[in-house]
Amino acid sequence: MPRRPASQFWYRPAGWTAVWLIAFAVLHAAPTQGAPLEYAVKATYLHKFAPFVEWPSPAAEFPGGAFTVCVVGDDPLGALLDRAVSGQEVAGRPIVVRRFATVTGNPGCAVLYAIGSDTEPVAAILAAVRGAPVLTVTDAVTDPAAKGIINFVIQEDRVRFEIDNSIAAADGLTISSKLLSLAVHVTGGSR
Amino acid sequence: MSDLALVPRGASRLWRLVPAIALATVIVLLTAGGLMARYVDHANARQEQDEVSAQARVLASTVTAALSFNDRRAAQEYVNAIRANPQIEAAGIYDAGGKLFAGYRKSPDVGLPADAQPGDPRFVGGRLIVAVPVTADGTSLGTVYLRSFTEPFALRLQRYGVIGLLMTMASVVVAVLGVMQLTQRRANEELGRRAEQLTMANQALEVQIEQREKVEEALRQSQKMEAIGQLTGGVAHDFNNLLQVILGNLERLGRRRPGGSPAAAAEHRLIEAASRAAGRAATLTQRLLAFSRRQPLTPKALDLNRLMAGLLDLLGRTLGEAIRVETVLAGGLWRVFADENQLENALLNLAVNARDAMPRGGHLTLETQNARLDEAYARGHQEVRAGDYVMVSVSDTGVGMTKEVLARAFDPFFTTKDVGQGTGLGLSQVYGFVRQSGGHVRIDSAPGQGASIKLYLPRFFELDPLDALDTPAPAPQPVPLGNRHEAILVVEDEDDVRNFTRDTLRELGYDVREAANGPAALEALERNPGLRLLFTDIGLPGGLNGRQLADEVRRRWPGIRVLLTTGYTRDAMVRQGRLDPGVELLIKPFTEADLARKIREVLDG
Numbered sequence: 053m054p055r056r057p058a059s060q061f062w063y064r065p066a067g068w069t070a071v072w073l074i075a076f077a078v079l080h081a082a083p084t085q086g087a088p089l090e091y092a093v094k095a096t097y098l099h100k101f102a103p104f105v106e107w108p109s110p111a112a113e114f115p116g117g118a119f120t121v122c123v124v125g126d127d128p129l130g131a132l133l134d135r136a137v138s139g140q141e142v143a144g145r146p147i148v149v150r151r152f153a154t155v156t157g158n159p160g161c162a163v164l165y166a167i168g169s170d171t172e173p174v175a176a177i178l179a180a181v182r183g184a185p186v187l188t189v190t191d192a193v194t195d196p197a198a199k200g201i202i203n204f205v206i207q208e209d210r211v212r213f214e215i216d217n218s219i220a221a222a223d224g225l226t227i228s229s230k231l232l233s234l235a236v237h238v239t240g241g242s243r
Numbered sequence: 244m245s246d247l248a249l250v251p252r253g254a255s256r257l258w259r260l261v262p263a264i265a266l267a268t269v270i271v272l273l274t275a276g277g278l279m280a281r282y283v284d285h286a287n288a289r290q291e292q293d294e295v296s297a298q299a300r301v302l303a304s305t306v307t308a309a310l311s312f313n314d315r316r317a318a319q320e321y322v323n324a325i326r327a328n329p330q331i332e333a334a335g336i337y338d339a340g341g342k343l344f345a346g347y348r349k350s351p352d353v354g355l356p357a358d359a360q361p362g363d364p365r366f367v368g369g370r371l372i373v374a375v376p377v378t379a380d381g382t383s384l385g386t387v388y389l390r391s392f393t394e395p396f397a398l399r400l401q402r403y404g405v406i407g408l409l410m411t412m413a414s415v416v417v418a419v420l421g422v423m424q425l426t427q428r429r430a431n432e433e434l435g436r437r438a439e440q441l442t443m444a445n446q447a448l449e450v451q452i453e454q455r456e457k458v459e460e461a462l463r464q465s466q467k468m469e470a471i472g473q474l475t476g477g478v479a480h481d482f483n484n485l486l487q488v489i490l491g492n493l494e495r496l497g498r499r500r501p502g503g504s505p506a507a508a509a510e511h512r513l514i515e516a517a518s519r520a521a522g523r524a525a526t527l528t529q530r531l532l533a534f535s536r537r538q539p540l541t542p543k544a545l546d547l548n549r550l551m552a553g554l555l556d557l558l559g560r561t562l563g564e565a566i567r568v569e570t571v572l573a574g575g576l577w578r579v580f581a582d583e584n585q586l587e588n589a590l591l592n593l594a595v596n597a598r599d600a601m602p603r604g605g606h607l608t609l610e611t612q613n614a615r616l617d618e619a620y621a622r623g624h625q626e627v628r629a630g631d632y633v634m635v636s637v638s639d640t641g642v643g644m645t646k647e648v649l650a651r652a653f654d655p656f657f658t659t660k661d662v663g664q665g666t667g668l669g670l671s672q673v674y675g676f677v678r679q680s681g682g683h684v685r686i687d688s689a690p691g692q693g694a695s696i697k698l699y700l701p702r703f704f705e706l707d708p709l710d711a712l713d714t715p716a717p718a719p720q721p722v723p724l725g726n727r728h729e730a731i732l733v734v735e736d737e738d739d740v741r742n743f744t745r746d747t748l749r750e751l752g753y754d755v756r757e758a759a760n761g762p763a764a765l766e767a768l769e770r771n772p773g774l775r776l777l778f779t780d781i782g783l784p785g786g787l788n789g790r791q792l793a794d795e796v797r798r799r800w801p802g803i804r805v806l807l808t809t810g811y812t813r814d815a816m817v818r819q820g821r822l823d824p825g826v827e828l829l830i831k832p833f834t835e836a837d838l839a840r841k842i843r844e845v846l847d848g
Binding site: 093097099100102140141142143145161210213228230231233 | 379839
């Protein structure tokens with residue numbers, strides 16, 4: 053499916069204005085109060101990836117019998133995440149949210165939202181779970197070494213994402229082309 | 244010809260059903276065509292529905308991620324891809340809340356509903372609407388809505404039109420076949436009927452031809468007989484005149500030489516021998532005349548059974564021991580009016596013929612019977628008039644006759660007997676006599692089967708006394724003489740006959756005058772008022788025949804008696820076989836005694 057070249061967009065003054073506004077908001081506003089809508093969307097997305105990702109085994113997808121979404125580091129979502137997953141299911145299984153300050157390995161997560169903290173930055177978290185069948189999600193990371201399999205980006209005032217298909221493959225995960233087609237940027241693999 | 248059946252009878256009943264079968268076939272075909280069109284229409288709609296649904300499901304599975312992550316652009320791209328299908332008028336992707344997420348319109352003027360929920364496919368206003376759910380991992384994400392053009396009505400109509408046209412053509416073909424069959428069958432029936440009529444007409448024609456041939460054959464036969472009769476009659480007439488002269492002169496010669504001397508006796512024997520020969524010649528001539536139906540007949544009422552009884556004695560003697568004679572005589576037999584002597588003569592002739600046909604003996608059957616010859620029979624036989632007849636037949640068990648012999652049996656001088664054995668005049672005489680008596684002769688015979696000759700004589704209705712049969716013939720009487728005061732005028736064109744007659748009458752004592760023709764006779768009568776009797780031949784030259792002369796004389800001189808003479812009697816007998824009162828007839832050849840008696844009788848009567 054051909055994608056419209058992004059360059060067209062950047063020449064528009066309105067586009068630039070929007071980008072600067074969002075950048076300002078992201079950098080200066082308090083995460084919890086500054087952009088509640090953005091985080092609400094991100095909170096929803098975390099479990100919505102599930103239908104488009106294939107874990108190497110049901111045990112990997114549903115450790116402990118539930119679809120487990122972990123948040124590691126300073127949690128910017130808070131109650132938003134709990135609300136987002138409340139009443140939701142993945143393939144008939146309940147969704148569980150677990151929060152960790154730090155991890156040294158995969159504590160039993162299907163999805164791991166790596167926010168990081170001073171004690172354990174994002175890159176450390178990712179390094180800690182590298183090799184485990186877990187879908188790592190990072191939030192607007194620019195450092196390629198600190199990007200998870202999925203990295204949220206804001207584009208056109210919308211929450212989009214990049215996908216590193218090579219890490220996913222290394223971790224034993226298969227990502228649906230449908231999802232890949234929505235990614236802003238795909239590293240490795242088909243996109 | 245009658246077996247000219249153009250359609251086999253067994254099959255015809257089946258053929259008769261063809262129009263009904265054709266009609267049924269047409270109905271079945273049209274119904275089948277209609278059902279087929281409906282089925283095709285239905286199947287087509289179903290297929291269309293399946294196709295659009297499949298496309299909707301494909302789209303639904305494609306847009307799951309786009310819906311999940313709210314990516315309108317991706318969704319729009321997916322939905323725009325539907326453009327490849329020109330049948331799709333509009334397509335829409337709706338989120339879980341039912342709100343339009345992304346949409347495609349084939350043209351700007353078509354609309355898309357703002358909300359949509361999954362539902363069953365439906366046809367609305369010539370469009371097929373399909374709305375399928377978008378799900379991922381069992382979770383409903385939204386709805387894909389597709390609106391497709393259905394096949395245009397005109398196009399469908401066109402397709403069904405083709406089917407209908409084919410069905411109609413098939414029906415027309417079947418109907419035409421049926422009608423043709425019907426027409427052909429009717430034509431065949433008509434043809435058969437005509438053939439039958441033709442056969443009948445042909446048969447009728449054949450019967451007519453056969454009848455015509457018979458009639459023509461009979462006509463030829465009768466014409467032949469008539470011609471021969473004319474010929475023989477003429478010859479016999481001349482013979483009669485000659486014999487008259489011979490006999491008369493022999494008689495006179497005999498009288499001039501009184502007997503006594505041996506020389507005279509010898510002369511008398513010679514004269515007698517000559518007279519006998521002339522007499523035989525006269526008999527033959529009589530037979531010829533009989534055949535030519537010109538012999539004088541003296542018919543009277545006769546009972547044939549009585550005649551037969553008289554004949555049997557004679558036959559017994561004539562036919563000999565080897566022939567058994569049987570008679571089958573019918574009771575209540577009608578009477579006939581015929582000449583008794585001639586009839587006897589005819590029956591004797593037939594009996595003799597029968598005997599000759601049975602050289603080794605056999606049965607001779609004489610039979611009498613009342614008979615009726617009807618119109619049909621009369622049509623087949625030229626000379627026969629339909630009516631009541633008395634049949635007398637003579638049948639033998641002899642050798643019979645071949646067809647050729649039968650055809651000529653009545654011809655004069657035709658005989659199957661050896662030369663000198665028969666004159667060939669027997670059957671001719673019978674034929675002439677019966678025909679002259681108004682009757683009919685018929686021969687039934689085949690080789691080896693014997694022969695049966697049947698004489699049919701007309702029934703006689705007048706009540707005449709039959710006593711004549713019993714009256715014995717008068718005894719011979721001496722020749723009556725005349726005297727000088729009795730003057731007689733003899734009219735005869737043949738000189739010899741006239742001379743003989745004149746001399747004979749003079750010898751009898753009469754006063755005789757003579758004339759050769761009618762006018763001369765009238766002159767003589769005027770000159771001689773004392774004449775008492777006119778003796779004239781009927782056949783006279785000079786424009787006045789004997790009968791006319793007689794009429795004239797009776798008119799002018801009623802007192803003069805008239806005696807006619809003729810060699811044949813046809814002239815005399817024309818008027819119903821009767822003579823006018825006061826007119827008498829003497830048949831040639833006559834003897835002196837005949838003449839003397841007849842003249843005396845007329846003068847005295």
